Amino acid sequence: MIEFKDVSLVYQNGTEALKNINLSISQGEFIVIVGLSGAGKSTLIRSINRLVTPTSGQLLVDDDNILSYNTKQLRKLRTKAGMIFQHHNLVKRSTVMKNVISGRLGYTSTLKSIFNLYPKEDLQLAYESLKRVNIEDKVYTRSDQLSGGQQQRVSIARVLTQQPNIILADEPVASLDPPTSHQVMTYLKEVNREDKITTIVNLHFIDMAMEYADRIIGMRDGEIVFDGPVSEVNEGTFEDIYGRKIREDDLRGGSEANEPVSSFNTEDEFAQTRN
């Protein structure tokens, strides 16, 4: 359970990025946050693993106020709340396995991790995580030799290896083409359903928000201006959130041919079904 109680965040330059946020998120929900650039979406999700620190209010994760956490507690929190970024944040010159096993860092002593002394079970878990996103054949490939979509799948595998109970995804598909975007969202949704991991995703594209979210939160100018199940959302809702008419570039497109992806071995194979 995640609870924001009157949470505000003012950056050092005076920008009020979050204004009195009150929000309650139950374990296992799949939430998409939408809003124009600068609305505060990143700030909101980065508050949950304390990549940024709210300046007032209370932020509870499993009944604990994370705003009073020390360094050791923060390390634990960041293991529990895994993060996926727009640009993957993989170590480019390391292999896929090295990147994915780093998901165990929060459970391993620094010395052991320097010498790559991960327990066998951790290596097994990393391999199983790669299998879940169908990229286990790339286990010894250098990360910079993968496509953008493959790198994002590796970053999902890395997060899974962390065994989190929250996944925070900050614009995970912003740099991907439509078919690959749907593939990545489908994996996130699959993981959410199977493992009951609370998943919070920032998205720019309203058609993708409608397709994958169970609940949509709309932000404008640091405030929550909509919060409800996807069944209550229509074009007018987005126009209210955005404060303008919906435009073509608010849509990612390419969803009509969306199929379950698990049975495809390669991204090319998957993409071919969409052409």
Ligand SMILES: Nc1ncnc2c1ncn2[C@@H]1O[C@H](COP(=O)(O)OP(=O)(O)OP(=O)(O)O)[C@@H](O)[C@H]1O
């Ligand atoms: N480190 C920072 N220092 C000062 N202001 C910041 C910082 N990070 C973000 N902001 C400002 O805070 C506000 C909210 O930014 P945030 O990145 O959370 O919005 P967003 O909705 O995620 O936008 P985008 O979709 O462009 O990423 C914006 O006005 C932004 O310029």
